[in-house]
């Protein structure tokens with residue numbers, strides 16, 4: 001916990017450092033992800049199945065590595081070093097994605113691909129996987145460390161942090177998703193790389209505001225020599241070397257090599273091994289190393305983590321089946337029905353993208369030196385807010401592509417965040433704040449309901465033979481994000497509160513491990529609506545809509561059923 005004098009706008013300054021660092025990391029992460037499936041299917045002419053297999057293996061491993069990254073940080077590296085190293089790997093990975101090579105062609109019915117460029121893609125994905133492993137769990141635990149254990153601001157701090165995540169995702173879809181599809185894949189991926197570089201710069205500059213809360217637990221063990229090398233360098237070296245086998249796993253997933261029954265990829269096997277290890281450790285740790293009270297908390301946490309697994313299985317459809325569905329079966333332009341285009345949005349958007357965080361950061365540091373005068377701070381926050389208004393306007397005015405429309409999720413989340421913060425506070429004052437398990441169960445129910453508009457849209461396409469309105473997608477995102485607001489920030493905050501302090505990064509990693517399985521499951525389910533686009537590109541709309549409708553109704557039932565069960569169990573967990 002830090003002295004109050006280190007606060008800015010009611011939260012420790014370090015929280016803002018994490019906010020912007022993670023904002024840029026998520027910018028690169030989601031910008032790349034919005035494009036990935038479209039890039040594979042359109043540029044390298046992957047079939048839907050191969051594309052989803054790769055997406056599932058990548059998404060699975062990317063969220064699996066945080067367990068290892070969290071463990072290494074808890075034991076040796078400390079969070080600050082882990083975040084810095086992870087960010088470096090991420091910059092390299094995202095820049096590598098910009099190497100797109102030649103587009104695939106069809107020669108006498110066979111697809112000829114630029115295998116060299118694809119190898120760079122697999123290697124880049126592997127760098128991102130390793131980078132996220134070091135970075136993501138640890139930047140989140142730093143936020144938790146900046147508050148005292150019973151600091152009432154913790155939940156709202158995590159809501160703020162979660163807004164940063166989604167601000168990044170919002171810009172990402174708009175900038176990378178749009179550039180990639182409208183101007184060229186490499187520009188979209190390249191923009192993601194530049195974003196990550198800004199994130200790294202932000203963290204290097206701002207780490208002083210962490211005031212030693214993210215340092216190695218025992219610095220001497222880092223310098224200790226193992227196999228003739230300092231342990232710290234051994235960790236970095238091992239991570240860099242691990243990139244090659246991970247790249248091989250990516251290649252194997254894309255090519256259906258060494259998979260069990262065509263469905264269980266080697267990457268998934270690796271994830272299951274990690275899961276088995278974590279569960280064994282968990283059983284041992286809670287049995288042998290915890291007081292009874294801690295044990296109860298840890299098991300309650302595990303239950304919340306399981307709910308997150310179900311939630312994100314539904315949620316991850318947004319970067320899989322929702323994107324291809326939008327691309328194929330929905331209109332895309334929101335703008336004409338809302339505002340008249342003035343044709344000059346992009347420069348303002350880019351300016352706000354760069355200036356808005358800068359404004360906040362400058363305002364944050366100024367409170368040190370000009371504690372007496374609030375005017376400059378108010379000015380900076382005002383300018384920043386104005387830039388954000390431009391950005392929101394431009395979200396609506398920009399011509400949309402299927403990839404860039406993924407911004408809707410983040411947009412709703414950012415808009416809903418303050419409303420929910422107020423709602424929880426209001427309920428709390430009336431002593432009616434729902435418990436964390438109850439909120440999570442609500443999240444599942446909303447996630448299930450979000451599939452209803454899409455299923456209806458698919459059925460409409462089936463009935464009319466014409467593509468449906470994009471507004472179905474807007475509605476679906478709105479409902480989904482209400483669910484995310486109920487479950488995700490609450491979960492992150494619970495991890496840092498309920499986990500035994502010594503193992504908090506590891507438990508954060510376990511939280512993300514749940515998403516790893518969500519990603520793999522989402523890809524498996526997504527294949528229910530895999531469509532083999534014929535060579536002339538003319539798809540049978542009626543047939544396609546039937547498979548999407550089937551998938552979407554199934555997802556709805558899963559969400560509702562799990563949500564209701566969770567709701568019944570909530571009083572127990574409480």
Ligand code: GLN
Nearest residue numbers: 026165312488511512515
């Ligand atoms: N939107 C969240 C993030 O990127 C989701 C993380 C997760 O657990 N799946 O941080």
